[in-house]
Amino acid sequence: MIYLDNAATSFPKPEPVYQALDRFARTSLANPGRAGHRMAVAAERMLDEARHRLNRLFEGEAPERWILTLNCTDGLNLAIKGLVRPGDHVITTDLEHNSVSRPLRALEKAGVIRLTRVASSEGYVRAADIAAALTDATTLVAMTHASNVLGTVQPIEEVASAVRAAGALFLVDAAQSAGVVPISLKELPIDLIAFPGHKALYGPTGTGALYAGPRTDGKLRPWREGGTGGDSSSEVQPVLLPYYLEGGTPNVLGVAGLVAGLTWVEEKxxxxxxxxxxxxxxxxxxxxxxxxxxxxxxxxxxxxxxxxxxxxxxxxxxxxxxxxxxxxxxxxxxxxxxxxxxxxxxxxxxxxxxxxxxxxxxxxxxxxxxxxxxxxxxxxxxxx
Ligand SMILES: Cc1ncc(COP(=O)(O)O)c(C=O)c1O
Structure with a gap:
């Protein structure tokens, strides 16, 4: 088959991804745990490796700021639902995928937030239009880096500066850009960025990541709580990143494939x-x-x-x-x-x-x- 649907998920994956999946599944597919047996520790190490690779490729502040998610939707929901409070004003655009527009619209319909949807023109949003929509009540701007319908790349550099100047948080949906457009979190004032591992980072389905920058500390709450593979004595989710936001057994096999995909992207x-x-x-x-x-x-x-x-x-x-x-x-x-x-x-x-x-x-x-x-x-x- 001639596969021209890579915006949905990439296929085929680079050969080292298949090899990594096979190798990991046969030797190390234990439930990760920081204080467990050798296989559990090896699985945990694979998660750490993924965070280090992500942090290097996207120049984040620290590996523990990378939350491993199950897809891009998971990361976007974690960011949106973990941040907004009643009365907040949120800005988005008409280019968004339902994984941004549905949670925001649901919060708007429930009367939790006020939402402004900025219109694009010929597939491009103007940074000035976002800047004009910012108010004192704006706490979050959530927008896509590249339209999944049109492929158009948005001026997130200019938007990021305007949002930072206004004191709001900036969430970027990089589903279509991560892996094909260089993104430096050191250079850009982006607070949160979410993407899937299964598109242009060439991991398998069931993988993704959310970066939670320092300005989200104390603001971003988990929407999924549970086991973290470490400190089990605490009655509530331990506040330590990344575990605070990562309850449950992660897709460690998928992450092994994602690490191979990230290596491949770095090489190319x-x-x-x-x-x-x-x-x-x-x-x-x-x-x-x-x-x-x-x-x-x-x-x-x-x-x-x-x-x-x-x-x-x-x-x-x-x-x-x-x-x-x-x-x-x-x-x-x-x-x-x-x-x-x-x-x-x-x-x-x-x-x-x-x-x-x-x-x-x-x-x-x-x-x-x-x-x-x-x-x-x-x-x-x-x-x-
Ligand atoms: C721009 C954009 N955002 C979010 C998503 C959702 O990604 P996932 O299917 O990994 O949840 C997609 C998927 O196509 C997308 O293109």
Whole structure:
């Protein structure tokens, strides 16, 4: 199969990831514990290794500030529900995935927070619009680094400065950027960043991380409490990071795969990985410009894009029809629909059918893209 659905989860994984999963599952898959037997300690060490790797790649303040989560949604919910208090004002954007917009909307509907949703234009949010929405009551700004629908990269550097100046906390959803856009937490005033391990960090599903910076100390409460593999005598969750926010047996096998994925990303470098995917998408954009009935959703700017592109489809066809034909007749996997991000589709006028999203990965080739373009041409010819 030609797999162009890497924005959902990356496939295939780099070979060392499969090897690490197999090796770890056969030798060390014990329940991690700081005070346990040798296998338990080895499993705990794998979690530590992941925190050190994450801290190095993203230049965080300390490894223990990395909370290992089960996916990006888990980290985002931990951040949002752990931080907001009744009466808070929160700012978000219309580009968000449901993992940001649903918890925030639920809190707004319950009367807990006041929510401002800043509109994007052609797929880009203006930092000035976020700055203009900040008030004395704003405690949190939660936004995506790159749109999972359009692939457009947002100006989080400027937003981060404005949010810090206003004294609010800044939460970045880096689901589509972690691993393909360099992010330095040393240079950027970002308080919290969440991402999955299973997309461009090449870990398996069931992995992710949340970074909780120093300004969240004393503010971020756990929403999941339980065993921490250490001090069992305490009646309540021990306040020590990362255990404070990590109740329950972690996906230590997945984390072993994630560590191999992080090593691979460090070797290749995020810039080169992004450039490869954008180059492949440029071929699709060039084709769309010549093709009757097709269009690119959002503004295509290769310098501010990750490897996801949404296409408007010709009249008479739906993205779902095309996705099915690509799957069944051409053996090509793409993602039609709303991509868990209904607000941006409403803004683009592509609600409710959505768009056809293409997302190549590091192992996708020009030949794959040529096959796709040929298939889209054949499907279009059949209705015109
Ligand atoms: C921008 C964005 N945020 C959050 C998520 C949720 O990630 P997960 O499925 O790992 O919870 C996704 C997944 O596609 C995403 O693209």
């Amino acid at each position: 470098g995020p810039d080169g990985l992004r450039a490869h995917e954008v180059e492949l998408l440029q071929e699709v954009v060039d084709w769309v410009e010549r093709a009757e009935g097709w269009g690119v959703a959002g503004r295509w700017d290769p310098a501010r894009h990750v490897g996801a592109l949404s296409l408007r489809v010709p009249e008479g066809l739906t993205p779902q029809d095309i996705g099915s034909v690509l799957d069944v007749s051409f053996d090509i996997a793409v993602r039609p629909g709303l991509h868990c991000a209904p607000y941006i589709h409403r803004a683009l006028g592509t609600f409710p059918d959505g768009t056809l999203r293409l997302s190549p990965g590091p192992f996708s080739t020009r030949q794959d893209v040529q096959h796709l373009i040929g298939a889209l041409g054949e499907i279009t010819a059949s209705i015109l």
